[in-house]
Amino acid sequence: MKPLHTAGSGDTAAHPLDDWRIRDEPWYAPVGDEIAAFEAAHARGLPLMLKGPTGCGKTRFIEHMAWKLGLPLITVACHEDLSAGDLIGRFLLDGHGTRWQDGPLTRAVRHGAICYLDELVEARADTTVLIHPLTDARRQLPLAATGELLHAHPDFRLVVSYNPGYHGVHKTLKASTRQRFTALEFGYPDAAREAAIVTHESGVDAALAQQLVGLAEGTRRLAGEELDEGASTRMLIHAGLLIAEGLTPRTACRQAIAVPLSDDAEVGQALAAMVDACIA
Amino acid sequence: MPASPEASLTGQRALGIYLSALWSVQPRLAALATQDERPRAILSRAGTRPVLHLPPAAATLTRARAAHAAAHLVWGGPPQPRAQLKPIQRVLLETLEDARVEWLAMQALPGLRALWAPFHVADASWGMGFDALLVRLAHALFDPRHEDGHAWIARVRRMFFTPHGQLALDTPQRLREAASLLGNDIGQMRLYFNPAGWRVEPAYRDDNHHLWSSDDSLPPSASELEREDADSHGGGEGDGTAERPPPQAIAGAGHGDGGAAALWAEAPLRTLKYPEWDRLIERTRTDWCTVIESRPLEADGRALKARLAPALRRLSRRDVRCHGGRPGSGREREGEVLHTDALVEAGIALRARTRPPARLYRAPRAAGAGRDLLLLIDASASTGHPCEDGRPLLDALREAALLAARVLEDEGHVVRIWAFASDTRHRVRVQHLKAERENALDVRVRARAAGLRSHGSTRIGAALRHAVAHPVGVRPAVLVLTDGEPHDIDVHDARYLLEDLKQAVREARRAGTEVHCLHIGPAAPAGLRHAFDAGRCQARADTGRLGEAVLDSLRGR
Numbered sequence: 001m002k003p004l005h006t007a008g009s010g011d012t013a014a015h016p017l018d019d020w021r022i023r024d025e026p027w028y029a030p031v032g033d034e035i036a037a038f039e040a041a042h043a044r045g046l047p048l049m050l051k052g053p054t055g056c057g058k059t060r061f062i063e064h065m066a067w068k069l070g071l072p073l074i075t076v077a078c079h080e081d082l083s084a085g086d087l088i089g090r091f092l093l094d095g096h097g098t099r100w101q102d103g104p105l106t107r108a109v110r111h112g113a114i115c116y117l118d119e120l121v122e123a124r125a126d127t128t129v130l131i132h133p134l135t136d137a138r139r140q141l142p143l144a145a146t147g148e149l150l151h152a153h154p155d156f157r158l159v160v161s162y163n164p165g166y167h168g169v170h171k172t173l174k175a176s177t178r179q180r181f182t183a184l185e186f187g188y189p190d191a192a193r194e195a196a197i198v199t200h201e202s203g204v205d206a207a208l209a210q211q212l213v214g215l216a217e218g219t220r221r222l223a224g225e226e227l228d229e230g231a232s233t234r235m236l237i238h239a240g241l242l243i244a245e246g247l248t249p250r251t252a253c254r255q256a257i258a259v260p261l262s263d264d265a266e267v268g269q270a271l272a273a274m275v276d277a278c279i280a
Numbered sequence: 281m282p283a284s285p286e287a288s289l290t291g292q293r294a295l296g297i298y299l300s301a302l303w304s305v306q307p308r309l310a311a312l313a314t315q316d317e318r319p320r321a322i323l324s325r326a327g328t329r330p331v332l333h334l335p336p337a338a339a340t341l342t343r344a345r346a347a348h349a350a351a352h353l354v355w356g357g358p359p360q361p362r363a364q365l366k367p368i369q370r371v372l373l374e375t376l377e378d379a380r381v382e383w384l385a386m387q388a389l390p391g392l393r394a395l396w397a398p399f400h401v402a403d404a405s406w407g408m409g410f411d412a413l414l415v416r417l418a419h420a421l422f423d424p425r426h427e428d429g430h431a432w433i434a435r436v437r438r439m440f441f442t443p444h445g446q447l448a449l450d451t452p453q454r455l456r457e458a459a460s461l462l463g464n465d466i467g468q469m470r471l472y473f474n475p476a477g478w479r480v481e482p483a484y485r486d487d488n489h490h491l492w493s494s495d496d497s498l499p500p501s502a503s504e505l506e507r508e509d510a511d512s513h514g515g516g517e518g519d520g521t522a523e524r525p526p527p528q529a530i531a532g533a534g535h536g537d538g539g540a541a542a543l544w545a546e547a548p549l550r551t552l553k554y555p556e557w558d559r560l561i562e563r564t565r566t567d568w569c570t571v572i573e574s575r576p577l578e579a580d581g582r583a584l585k586a587r588l589a590p591a592l593r594r595l596s597r598r599d600v601r602c603h604g605g606r607p608g609s610g611r612e613r614e615g616e617v618l619h620t621d622a623l624v625e626a627g628i629a630l631r632a633r634t635r636p637p638a639r640l641y642r643a644p645r646a647a648g649a650g651r652d653l654l655l656l657i658d659a660s661a662s663t664g665h666p667c668e669d670g671r672p673l674l675d676a677l678r679e680a681a682l683l684a685a686r687v688l689e690d691e692g693h694v695v696r697i698w699a700f701a702s703d704t705r706h707r708v709r710v711q712h713l714k715a716e717r718e719n720a721l722d723v724r725v726r727a728r729a730a731g732l733r734s735h736g737s738t739r740i741g742a743a744l745r746h747a748v749a750h751p752v753g754v755r756p757a758v759l760v761l762t763d764g765e766p767h768d769i770d771v772h773d774a775r776y777l778l779e780d781l782k783q784a785v786r787e788a789r790r791a792g793t794e795v796h797c798l799h800i801g802p803a804a805p806a807g808l809r810h811a812f813d814a815g816r817c818q819a820r821a822d823t824g825r826l827g828e829a830v831l832d833s834l835r836g837r
């Protein structure tokens with residue numbers, strides 16, 4: 001599909017969300033029918049949840065889809081202190097008194113954009129419920145502070161990501177939030193596809209990419225036991241980029257994978273030994 | 281007996297992780313105590329779980345040994361009968377099998393070549409005896425680029441590999457046939473072999489005992505494991521160092537389904553050593569106590585949930601009364617709720633053309649929130665005794681901990697719940713019932729709490745050191761929930777563990793961790809009270825409103 005809005009397309013009036021448009025196509029290798037699934041949800045205005053482990057390509061996918069659909073993309077990294085004001089906006093005080101400033105969610109609702117709430121589960125529960133009226137047929141955002149009832153722009157779409165974690169140890173979404181979304185499940189690609197992604201993104205050759213994937217698969221066996229999660233595709237790309245910069249493969253893997261994965265000294269020793277075993 | 285109960289294996293946990301992650305094998309790792317000047321690892325597959333006995337060695341050699349043994353476990357076949365194979369043919373087959381599994385391992389994990397290569401140094405200078413030829417052959421099969429120059433070695437290599445560098449001897453039958461043929465070669469070369477003096481080379485390779493099935497019609501093997509009771513290595517725990525005194529458990533504790541044996545059969549997640557204070561010598565004994573973190577058993581937590589609900593409602597109302605249930609009155613530069621007084625001051629300042637205050641928002645949480653709090657439950661056997669309402673005391677302890685955790689995490693604190701019990705200094709078990717990121721009422725947390733069993737003794741000092749060594753946030757505090765004084769079955773001096781607890785509390789204070797104690801019983805023993813800092817050991821005669829008591833203890837009321 002051709003992008004609907006791209007830089008230099010001839011529009012002269014600046015759109016308030018121009019800065020949130022993605023100019024160049026983000027490379028994305030589909031692993032299944034997720035593009036068609038996203039487009040179907042988009043066509044019907046349905047909110048979408050992307051589930052999957054960290055660094056498996058969720059954010060890259062949403063960037064690719066925003067580019068493909070020609071929509072601005074406003075991303076909010078959720079955290080445990082994310083307040084309602086951080087999402088919908090707040091009054092600011094200046095020399096002339098108070099003035100209202102839209103938060104990222106309000107901006108997306110008002111002007112039409114994909115609002116991507118990354119790791120929604122990290123946000124406080126009272127913040128999460130704010131999105132409820134936006135996720136059903138109402139498509140409204142009441143702004144209590146200004147007394148405004150904002151009706152969502154036709155181009156507004158809500159996408160959230162969610163990492164269920166391992167063994168249910170992580171926080172979970174409330175059912176009342178969860179059931180408002182359609183969902184796509186993401187995982188790490190199969191070994192051949194993951195090696196191809198690492199090669200494309202970092203420039204390392206196929207043989208080395210295979211070794212990196214072998215190392216990642218080893219670390220993923222430790223997920224939920226010695227590690228919270230195994231090495232992500234993103235970590236492998238980081239290692240590949242360091243190798244392209246001239247580091248030896250083993251040094252790069254220690255820096256990009258083994259050391260960041262764990263602070264436990266003995267797990268660190270095991271990871272270093274795994275690097276040595278997997279990387280020629 | 282090669283495995284010494286007192287010998288320790290350096291880096292055992294890291295090695296276990298390495299084998300589990302890369303090879304998906306989990307042999308029990310045991311230290312091999314031996315007087316042999318050229319010891320070799322011994323791999324036993326006789327029991328339900330393989331056991332790898334590793335002699336003391338540098339880390340690299342130990343890792344090379346473990347990787348080689350793992351290659352046998354992953355790519356090796358079942359044991360073979362020795363019948364009709366002469367010693368020369370057997371040792372040839374062993375050499376071929378070593379090369380075969382290593383070749384397969386290096387195809388999957390190419391970095392292994394660099395791990396094993398430094399041990400392959402044999403060449404023509406080693407001589408022409410059969411022992412030397414075997415070691416040279418091992419080198420030639422390991423490294424196809426190595427040119428040895430001996431015609432027989434070149435012949436073996438042509439048998440072993442295809443012209444394209446793939447494995448030609450890829451089945452046990454082909455290996456056996458090749459070993460028979462090559463043994464005949466050696467016979468025609470009139471070379472002598474003394475099996476008794478033979479040691480597998482290079483040093484990282486195990487003694488290959490596991491390749492052969494036992495055969496009573498043959499003379500006994502020189503291998504030590506052949507005489508060993510196979511069951512002695514079956515399925516034990518990962519800790520190859522600890523003595524194994526019989527665990528104690530109480531009868532009629534209301535949890536008879538689990539049983540003491542089942543408790544200690546839990547797979548240890550990790551094992552750590554801690555010091556202990558010996559009052560008689562007035563010194564700390566280093567690495568004296570072994571704390572074993574184990575995965576908690578889980579049970580149906582629905583009944584627990586039903587009991588928690590009314591208590592939680594009561595506790596929440598009390599908490600609102602005590603704390604107002606609203607954002608604090610402090611001021612912040614950022615926040616959700618504007619601070620009325622600050623706004624009035626700002627308006628006045630603007631009209632007066634002076635600088636308005638910068639902090640216009642109410643602080644989001646009450647001052648003092650966000651502490652790292654750990655509730656440490658004593659799960660020793662005595663907590664299985666019934667309390668005033670007829671239920672085991674442990675029931676009251678786990679409910680109180682969950683209730684208090686729920687309230688405290690609502691206040692913004694980081695709360696964990698651990699349980700501990702001991703069975704001599706070698707086994708101080710610690711279980712994590714609730715991690716810092718979990719909600720106190722999560723299904724899994726309730727299941728773990730419900731699965732907790734009364735068992736063993738109360739070595740508080742070791743458990744406390746373990747808790748203090750693993751803070752997860754700011755201004756850490758530990759609250760010990762117990763029904764008694766420190767006690768363990770290997771200590772017969774009543775003051776010994778109390779003095780150690782006192783020392784552990786001092787160490788915690790130096791580390792910046794507050795330590796509190798809530799004692800449930802008629803009166804906290806004087807020794808226990810004196811072990812803690814003044815005012816930090818509270819006592820409750822009964823289990824009524826124990827959740828509130830936990831909160832009060834932590835809040836210093």
